[in-house]
Amino acid sequence: MNLVVGATGVLGSEIVARLAQAGKPVRALVRKSSSPEKVSDLESRGIELAYGDLTDRASLDAACRGVETVYSTATAIQSRQEGNTLQRVDRDGQANLVDAAETAGVERFVFISFRVGGRDFDFPLQAAKRETAERLKSSGMAWTVIEASIFMEVWLGPHLGFDAANGRVRVLGTGDQKISWVSYKDVAAFAIAAAESDAARNRTIAVGGPEALSPNEVIRIFEERSGRPFEVERVPEPALRAMKAGATNPVEETFAGLMLLVAGGDEIDMRDTLRRYPIRMTTVREYAEGVLPR
Numbered sequence: 001m002n003l004v005v006g007a008t009g010v011l012g013s014e015i016v017a018r019l020a021q022a023g024k025p026v027r028a029l030v031r032k033s034s035s036p037e038k039v040s041d042l043e044s045r046g047i048e049l050a051y052g053d054l055t056d057r058a059s060l061d062a063a064c065r066g067v068e069t070v071y072s073t074a075t076a077i078q079s080r081q082e083g084n085t086l087q088r089v090d091r092d093g094q095a096n097l098v099d100a101a102e103t104a105g106v107e108r109f110v111f112i113s114f115r116v117g118g119r120d121f122d123f124p125l126q127a128a129k130r131e132t133a134e135r136l137k138s139s140g141m142a143w144t145v146i147e148a149s150i151f152m153e154v155w156l157g158p159h160l161g162f163d164a165a166n167g168r169v170r171v172l173g174t175g176d177q178k179i180s181w182v183s184y185k186d187v188a189a190f191a192i193a194a195a196e197s198d199a200a201r202n203r204t205i206a207v208g209g210p211e212a213l214s215p216n217e218v219i220r221i222f223e224e225r226s227g228r229p230f231e232v233e234r235v236p237e238p239a240l241r242a243m244k245a246g247a248t249n250p251v252e253e254t255f256a257g258l259m260l261l262v263a264g265g266d267e268i269d270m271r272d273t274l275r276r277y278p279i280r281m282t283t284v285r286e287y288a289e290g291v292l293p294r
């Protein structure tokens with residue numbers, strides 16, 4: 001049995017769908033507060049549900065019963081409920097899950113983190129991810145940590161200021177920094193391939209897209225595809241640093257930290273990884289074709 005924690009989220013629901021499509025047994029952790037549409041969508045596809053919460057250890061013990069592989073994509077950064085701080089969910093809650101999985105005899109644990117590189121700053125979500133990865137590595141389970149690059153569907157989407165449909169975009173930093181934009185669908189494919197591969201046992205794997213492109217290059221792709229110039233607003237790195245320094249809570253500080261990661265760029269050489277896991281990866285051009293009006 002595979003348990004997906006974060007099953008109602010962007011990445012987790014894709015992992016669930018791919019496992020189910022491949023005919024693998026899958027159990028989805030959902031919360032009483034999860035979106036009813038998302039829960040009934042899982043149910044309608046015949047996915048086994050386990051009600052629980054990372055802040056409730058007993059619920060995780062029950063969810064992990066009979067499980068061989070745990071995938072954890074959960075995070076409180078977007079979907080917070082009353083009292084669910086990053087510390088309670090991303091740090092203490094993930095620790096609960098690692099402990100529950102180990103106690104239940106889970107063999108393999110795949111944890112989704114993000115790429116940081118050698119940056120000179122830290123922020124609460126990054127610290128929580130680091131602590132979870134360390135805890136997992138010292139558990140008795142075989143582990144894989146996926147350090148994913150920036151999701152194109154999220155950071156090249158309207159919620160984060162990339163409103164391609166209306167030709168208005170916000171660029172973080174100079175716009176010249178190369179980024180290995182990756183599709184969350186490809187990250188899901190990697191997570192599953194890694195869970196099923198001996199080579200990925202006890203390994204951290206960086207997962208980026210097929211090509212590193214700067215935001216300015218991305219904008220040119222969208223402009224060519226849509227046939228019109230985009231209006232570009234630029235947020236310089238010092239402004240993001242000021243936002244981080246002036247943050248009044250861990251979520252604000254984390255958002256500023258994530259924006260600084262984007263502004264700093266992230267180029268991943270995927271050649272070796274793709275030789276080992278021959279996954280066909282989505283390009284930014286393909287993504288642009290999918291989101292721009294025809």
Ligand SMILES: NC(=O)c1ccc[n+]([C@@H]2O[C@H](COP(=O)([O-])OP(=O)(O)OC[C@H]3O[C@@H](n4cnc5c(N)ncnc54)[C@H](OP(=O)(O)O)[C@@H]3O)[C@@H](O)[C@H]2O)c1
Pocket residue numbers: 005006007008009010011012029030031033034035052053054055072073074075076077078079080084089093112113114115147148149150151152154155
């Ligand atoms: N976005 C990026 O560019 C990016 C890049 C690299 C790595 N990542 C990582 O990828 C992972 C997945 O991201 P995503 O975009 O799929 O996140 P998401 O859509 O916000 O999904 C978060 C999931 O976590 C669940 N969750 C939140 N608090 C919980 C709790 N207390 N107990 C149990 N479940 C809880 C949510 O459940 P509810 O539906 O019940 O709220 C939801 O299923 C994250 O760990 C993120 O750090 C993201």
